Amino acid sequence: DIVMTQSPDSLAVSLGERATINCKSSQSVFFSSNGKTYLSWFQQKPGQPPKLLIYWASNRQSGVPDRFSGSGSGTDFTLTISSLQAEDVAVYYCHQYYSTPWTFGQGTKVEIK
């Protein structure tokens, strides 16, 4: 199974400041036959289902604000919130769907400092 490890487990950021979440996969999630990286990021607010933010490591899902960006390749990935807003308080998960069983990181809780 591919293990997804996020860091940190939680972080507190001031409004308007940058938040950075890291994710490391235990093996590559790059599918060479189509050139796609099977890594996505989800946001989950309390009492709500997860919401897809980023797919293919860096592609923003339709409707997602451009302050959210994803980067990385191979086994190391990053989700960046460029200017934290109050509505961004949530738990964020990275997720690989390269091979079954699909797996998620343990989650990173983002709060306002």
Place this chain on the structure above:
Amino acid sequence: EVQLLESGGGLVQPGGSLRLSCAASGFAFSTYGMSWVRQAPGKGLEWVSGVSGSGVGTFYADSVKGRFTISRDNSNNTLYLQMNSLRVEDTALYYCAKRGGAARPLDYWGQGTLVTVSS
């Protein structure tokens, strides 16, 4: 508008069975793979099972293999999860989720249905 509505959750004793359903609308159901993902109270996300658009390909987490069966009825736009030999550790909110297409992740999720396994 894509809508996914789960049902069938409830309280069941260890060793019991439940069948979850997910009624889908707003998209060409048979075209897309579907999955069940669960979340134990206060915990993270765990992918449970997935099925291809045709229903031929099925996939399971090791923790449920041999106990859970995923299926779909494309004529009625409904996804199912038959859960047998339930354990206390299966207690969770079970989400139905739609895959975005080939090479795409899960892009729409339902609100979930709660399964509680307890004596």
